[in-house]
Amino acid sequence: MGNLTPRTFCLICVAIALGAFGQVFLKWGLPxxxxxxxxxxxxxxxxxxxxxxxxxxxxxxxxxxxxxxFWLMAVSRVRLSVAxxxxxxxxxxxxxxxxxxxxxxxxxxxxVAGLAFISAGVSFIGLGLGRGAKEVDACKG
Amino acid sequence: xxxxxxxxxxxxxxxxxxxxxxxxxxxxGLGTQGIPVGSNPxxxxxxxxAAVLRPKVIAGFSFYVVGTLVWLFxxxxxxLSIAFPMFSMSYFLVVILSAxxxxxxxxxxxxxxxLVLISIGVSFIGLSSPPKPLTQSRHSPQALSRLRDAALSKDAAYxxxxxxx
Numbered sequence: 001m002g003n004l005t006p007r008t009f010c011l012i013c014v015a016i017a018l019g020a021f022g023q024v025f026l027k028w029g030l031p032x033x034x035x036x037x038x039x040x041x042x043x044x045x046x047x048x049x050x051x052x053x054x055x056x057x058x059x060x061x062x063x064x065x066x067x068x069x070f071w072l073m074a075v076s077r078v079r080l081s082v083a084x085x086x087x088x089x090x091x092x093x094x095x096x097x098x099x100x101x102x103x104x105x106x107x108x109x110x111x112v113a114g115l116a117f118i119s120a121g122v123s124f125i126g127l128g129l130g131r132g133a134k135e136v137d138a139c140k141g
Numbered sequence: 142x143x144x145x146x147x148x149x150x151x152x153x154x155x156x157x158x159x160x161x162x163x164x165x166x167x168x169x170g171l172g173t174q175g176i177p178v179g180s181n182p183x184x185x186x187x188x189x190x191a192a193v194l195r196p197k198v199i200a201g202f203s204f205y206v207v208g209t210l211v212w213l214f215x216x217x218x219x220x221l222s223i224a225f226p227m228f229s230m231s232y233f234l235v236v237i238l239s240a241x242x243x244x245x246x247x248x249x250x251x252x253x254x255x256l257v258l259i260s261i262g263v264s265f266i267g268l269s270s271p272p273k274p275l276t277q278s279r280h281s282p283q284a285l286s287r288l289r290d291a292a293l294s295k296d297a298a299y300x301x302x303x304x305x306x
Contacts, residue, residue, distance in 0.1 A: 023216075023225055030217040032143060037214070048210045051217065061209070091226050098222035106222045110269030117262030118229045121255045125232045128251030129239055 008078045012086045015070035020093045022063030024101055029056025084126025088119040143220045144270040145227075152215050153227045159208030161234040163201045165242050170197030226266040229259050 002008065034051045037044055051057065075083050092115045098104040176192045179185040192198060215224055236252045239245045 023221060026213065027216050027221040030213060032217065035214055035217040044214070045210065048213050052210075052213060057213070088229075091229060094225040095222045098220065098225070102221060104220045104222045107269040110265050111222065111226075114226060114262045114265030114269065117258045117265065118226055119262075121258030121260075121262060122229060122232060124251050124255030124258060125236065126255075128248040128255060129236070129245065 002077050002079065004078055004082050008074055009086075011070055011074040012078070012083060015067050015074055016087060016090045016093060018063045018067035018070065020090055020097055022060045022067055023094055024097045025056050025060030025063060027060075027098070027102060029054045029060060080129050081126045084129075085119070085123035088122035091115050091118050091122075143218055143223075145219055145223055145267060149215055149219050149224075150227075150267075152211055153219075153224065154230070156208050156212045156215060157228065157231040157234060159204045159211065161231055161238060163204030163208060165238050166197050166201030166204060168201075168243060170195045170201060220270075223266060223270045227263060230263055232256065232259055 030051060035044070035047045037047070039047075052061075071087070095106060095111055095115060099106045171192060176185075176188050179188055193202075233256060236247060236256065240247045
């Protein structure tokens with residue numbers, strides 16, 4: 001199972017960028033109050049479906065679907081212990097885009113600390129799962 | 142800025158559970174063999190259609206759709222800079238489902254360190270969430286504006302007293 005090549009690196013970068021911009025589009029198309037709640041489950045589902053039918057939300061969902069395809073292509077070619085640390089960069093990216101594009105107020109000291117721990121954690125999970133597990137055995141042997 | 146509430150935090154978990162279970166169902170439905178490649182392209186397309194119509198795969202996609210709807214509901218109520226990092230909690234489910242349902246090997250010392258780090262990180266993100274949106278405050282608008290004036294003039298005692306009321 002592969003090491004990182006320029007090709008797979010690009011696959012992962014495209015997956016991260018599309019996924020992040022997809023989330024930004026979704027949030028952009030769903031301002032506060034766009035989905036009313038508290039009128040029963042059925043009414044809420046109808047409200048969500050209604051709010052979905054805007055170009056921004058549909059575009060966001062499309063970005064997200066394509067991003068998933070790129071991600072699946074990447075993880076079938078690259079070891080998880082390499083792919084997961086890269087994919088964990090999507091968390092800082094989304095927060096930076098939220099602050100710059102969506103103008104959300106971010107409390108940076110908390111956000112930076114939180115994102116650093118999350119990225120480190122996701123990287124460790126990559127070492128502990130699936131193909132990573134075999135690599136660890138190989139290192140021991 | 143839209144902060145987290147117990148309801149939206151719970152709904153983020155509902156999203157994560159639905160998406161993770163959906164993914165596992167699709168994986169189980171496709172099996173270890175994957176989709177067989179036919180003797181010609183038409184045969185392969187038929188095989189893909191047959192695979193997508195397997196009950197487990199249909200159930201998996203349904204979980205995905207419902208999970209996405211719940212996520213849209215959450216996004217309309219929580220800042221993206223708060224909600225999205227919470228997605229990393231899905232690795233709890235990834236590790237548990239990988240070990241139990243999919244029966245993949247898990248190196249526990251790495252997995253546990255990773256999950257602990259993610260929990261600390263998510264806690265920091267949660268701490269960065271504002272405690273309560275002003276618009277949903279139990280105070281009247283007049284009381285709020287008095288409170289804001291007092292806060293601006295650094296009348297801490299007034300703020301404390303009003304906050305307790």
